[in-house]
Amino acid sequence: MVGGVVVEVSELRKEYPPDIKAVDGVSFSIKAGQIFSMLGPNGAGKTTTVEILEGLRSPTSGTARIFDVDVVKDYSPIRDKIGVLPQNFEPFDELKPWEALEYWAGLYDKKVSRKEINALLDVVSLSERMNSISKKLSGGEKKKLGIALSLVNDPELLFLDEPTTGLDPKARRDIWHMIHEISKKGTTVFLTTHYLDEAERLADDVAILHKGKIVAKGSPRELITRHGKMTVVVLSGAGHEALLEVRRRGIEATEEDGDVLVPVKDPSEMRAVFQKLSGIEIKVKDMYTRRQTLEDVFLGLIGSKMEEGVLKP
Amino acid sequence: MSRIYSDIIGFGKQYLRSKVGAFFGFIFPILLILLFGAIFTAGGDQKVTLPVQNLDGGPYSLALIENMTLTGLVKIETIPAEENIDDYINEHSLPLALLIPSDFGMQVEQAIAANGTDMAFVTLYADMSQSTSGTAATAVEIAIVSMNFQISNAKPVITMGPLQSPGKGENFMDFFLPGVVGITVMTNSLFSMSSLCGEYRQRSYFKLLATTKLRKHEWLISKFVFYSVILLASLLTTFAVAKLAFDINATLTPLALIMIPAGAFVFVSMGMLLGVAVKDPESSVAIANAIGFPMMFLSGSFFPISSFPGFLQAVAAVMPLTYFNNGLRDTMVYDNSVSTLANLGVILVLGAVFFVLASKLMSWKER
Numbered sequence: 002m003v004g005g006v007v008v009e010v011s012e013l014r015k016e017y018p019p020d021i022k023a024v025d026g027v028s029f030s031i032k033a034g035q036i037f038s039m040l041g042p043n044g045a046g047k048t049t050t051v052e053i054l055e056g057l058r059s060p061t062s063g064t065a066r067i068f069d070v071d072v073v074k075d076y077s078p079i080r081d082k083i084g085v086l087p088q089n090f091e092p093f094d095e096l097k098p099w100e101a102l103e104y105w106a107g108l109y110d111k112k113v114s115r116k117e118i119n120a121l122l123d124v125v126s127l128s129e130r131m132n133s134i135s136k137k138l139s140g141g142e143k144k145k146l147g148i149a150l151s152l153v154n155d156p157e158l159l160f161l162d163e164p165t166t167g168l169d170p171k172a173r174r175d176i177w178h179m180i181h182e183i184s185k186k187g188t189t190v191f192l193t194t195h196y197l198d199e200a201e202r203l204a205d206d207v208a209i210l211h212k213g214k215i216v217a218k219g220s221p222r223e224l225i226t227r228h229g230k231m232t233v234v235v236l237s238g239a240g241h242e243a244l245l246e247v248r249r250r251g252i253e254a255t256e257e258d259g260d261v262l263v264p265v266k267d268p269s270e271m272r273a274v275f276q277k278l279s280g281i282e283i284k285v286k287d288m289y290t291r292r293q294t295l296e297d298v299f300l301g302l303i304g305s306k307m308e309e310g311v312l313k314p
Numbered sequence: 315m316s317r318i319y320s321d322i323i324g325f326g327k328q329y330l331r332s333k334v335g336a337f338f339g340f341i342f343p344i345l346l347i348l349l350f351g352a353i354f355t356a357g358g359d360q361k362v363t364l365p366v367q368n369l370d371g372g373p374y375s376l377a378l379i380e381n382m383t384l385t386g387l388v389k390i391e392t393i394p395a396e397e398n399i400d401d402y403i404n405e406h407s408l409p410l411a412l413l414i415p416s417d418f419g420m421q422v423e424q425a426i427a428a429n430g431t432d433m434a435f436v437t438l439y440a441d442m443s444q445s446t447s448g449t450a451a452t453a454v455e456i457a458i459v460s461m462n463f464q465i466s467n468a469k470p471v472i473t474m475g476p477l478q479s480p481g482k483g484e485n486f487m488d489f490f491l492p493g494v495v496g497i498t499v500m501t502n503s504l505f506s507m508s509s510l511c512g513e514y515r516q517r518s519y520f521k522l523l524a525t526t527k528l529r530k531h532e533w534l535i536s537k538f539v540f541y542s543v544i545l546l547a548s549l550l551t552t553f554a555v556a557k558l559a560f561d562i563n564a565t566l567t568p569l570a571l572i573m574i575p576a577g578a579f580v581f582v583s584m585g586m587l588l589g590v591a592v593k594d595p596e597s598s599v600a601i602a603n604a605i606g607f608p609m610m611f612l613s614g615s616f617f618p619i620s621s622f623p624g625f626l627q628a629v630a631a632v633m634p635l636t637y638f639n640n641g642l643r644d645t646m647v648y649d650n651s652v653s654t655l656a657n658l659g660v661i662l663v664l665g666a667v668f669f670v671l672a673s674k675l676m677s678w679k680e681r
Contacts, residue, residue, distance in 0.1 A: 052521075052680060055521075055525055056524070056525070056679070057521050057524055057525070057679045057680055058679065058680045080525065080526070080527055081527070083525065085522065085525040087518050087521055087522055088518075089518065090518075090522075091517045091518075093324070093328055093519075094328070094332075095327065095328040095331040095332055096324065096327060096328060100324070100327060101324075103320075103324075104320055104321075104323065104324030105324075105526070106320075107316060107317060107319070107320020107321070107323070107324070108317055108320055108321065108523070108526035108527060108528045109526055109527050110316055110317060110527060112316075134331075
């Protein structure tokens with residue numbers, strides 16, 4: 002490992018004939034113990050990147066090193082140290098969770114005791130379902146089982162490819178909590194997601210990927226500071242006419258779902274904005290301030306909102 | 315070793331819990347044995363029904379009908395003389411019918427007078443796509459030969475002795491059992507493996523496995539060992555059922571027990587080789603059927619290969635199931651160890667070729 006760096010990626014490219022650039026010159030590094038999130042819409046190149054790092058695809062060019070080992074030249078020293086939850090994970094239908102863990106541990110030459118299996122099922126809150134056939138588990142429970150399988154070999158680096166896609170809000174929050182707990186134990190986590198709130202809440206570092214390129218990277222706070230403003234004044238239900246009126250007064254604003262959003266950088270700018278707004282006759286349902294989020298940054302960088310991984314105009 | 319063992323246990327639990335696996339491993343061969351056994355060995359009236367329209371009604375035509383009945387091959391039914399036979403055949407969808415013309419007696423008399431230069435004729439209507447047609451034609455031929463002897467006052471000087479069964483095969487089931495075992499070994503190994511490859515690819519299990527320490531050849535060995543054990547258990551069960559239900563004489567020799575893992579080896583490897591091309595369970599079923607069904611019918615499981623046209627015999631000669639069926643019959647029915655070992659050798663060579671090709675060509679990763 003070089004100076005605590007677990008993953009080092011440089012100018013990574015993956016191209017498919019005739020001219021598809023799935024990954025286009027991506028560079029980043031992940032430090033030990035970090036939760037690193039690769040954020041982007043469907044087709045941005047997240048899974049291609051993560052599968053190159055998992056040894057499942059070969060890059061067209063560039064380098065990727067994990068634990069200072071080149072993933073293309075020899076993956077065998079890495080295999081023991083990583084855990085993988087693939088996108089759209091499906092457990093083996095006919096195995097019970099405890100059997101699946103015992104089976105998976107055996108594929109790493111590891112014999113696990115029932116006590117260790119119980120402890121692992123506790124981590125993912127599946128103890129009560131340990132004797133249910135896997136095909137009868139809910140979507141969230143299946144993902145939890147997938148995470149448990151990825152932890153069975155005590156990995157130092159965990160790849161979670163869209164772990165909460167398609168889950169209900171409660172199941173998503175459960176998995177966020179689980180990822181936090183895993184990270185607290187020192188495991189480095191590589192998380193791909195298209196949920197902006199997930200990346201903002203969990204990640205120490207985020208790379209926003211769009212059309213195979215990283216368009217921004219840094220901690221969520223750094224990204225918000227660098228690419229956006231810290232606070233947004235929300236004129237709820239003000240509508241399009243109000244937006245035009247606000248802009249006519251020289252105030253930078255955007256419209257989202259009928260709300261007019263006015264970003265402000267600091268308290269002095271906020272006072273100035275309020276003064277200008279007080280002189281305008283507009284009808285609003287409500288007016289409040291909120292912190293700017295990664296979603297605002299994403300909107301600013303990409304020019305589109307993202308819903309379930311799909312870019313919306 | 316421990317990885318292979320873990321995969322056998324993990325996969326085995328899934329297989330045994332899935333009803334499909336249990337059906338094709340155990341219930342399917344038993345059903346085949348009981349069904350075909352009931353058709354071919356149970357008592358019952360196995361005579362072919364032959365409708366006859368006798369427009370003559372004289373002593374020669376009645377003697378011909380009696381001689382046909384005496385063959386024991388046909389049961390005579392009467393088509394009324396006033397019916398038009400062509401219309402009657404169509405209206406009743408008859409696959410067989412015999413017409414004795416109204417001047418049959420006169421034709422016989424003329425033939426006798428002409429000292430054999432003229433001949434009397436009957437007409438057999440037969441749908442040759444049906445196996446009963448051959449039986450009916452044989453019965454008519456025998457009856458005609460008998461009548462010719464009677465009319466010419468000749469005595470037969472050559473006859474066939476009592477029918478002897480080759481090897482230990484005294485009934486149909488002795489010959490059929492190895493074929494059923496062959497089909498069971500093929501369907502369980504070949505169909506299951508190609509379908510498994512489709513499912514593993516569609517559900518990204520191969521990718522998941524590729525992230526563990528299990529290697530492709532270990533996975534293949536695990537499947538070979540698992541299917542060998544299951545198919546040995548299936549052979550013992552099927553053999554016991556055939557013995558109890560039909561008192562077969564075929565024996566379970568040590569070479570027969572060796573043939574099972576050899577069969578699992580060749581068909582598991584072949585299934586994995588087919589799995590190289592499949593992307594999902596649906597395409598795997600199509601490919602396995604395209605290869606497996608012709609093999610099932612052309613490899614001597616149901617019909618003797620010697621009854622096929624030459625080009626189909628050539629096709630049968632390149633099918634692994636042919637050598638498996640032959641080897642199993644050679645040891646279970648004929649006690650012919652040399653021939654069994656020769657067939658075993660072919661199976662092992664084919665298995666090794668398929669194994670190496672499957673290990674090399676199959677990719678668990680994305681291309």
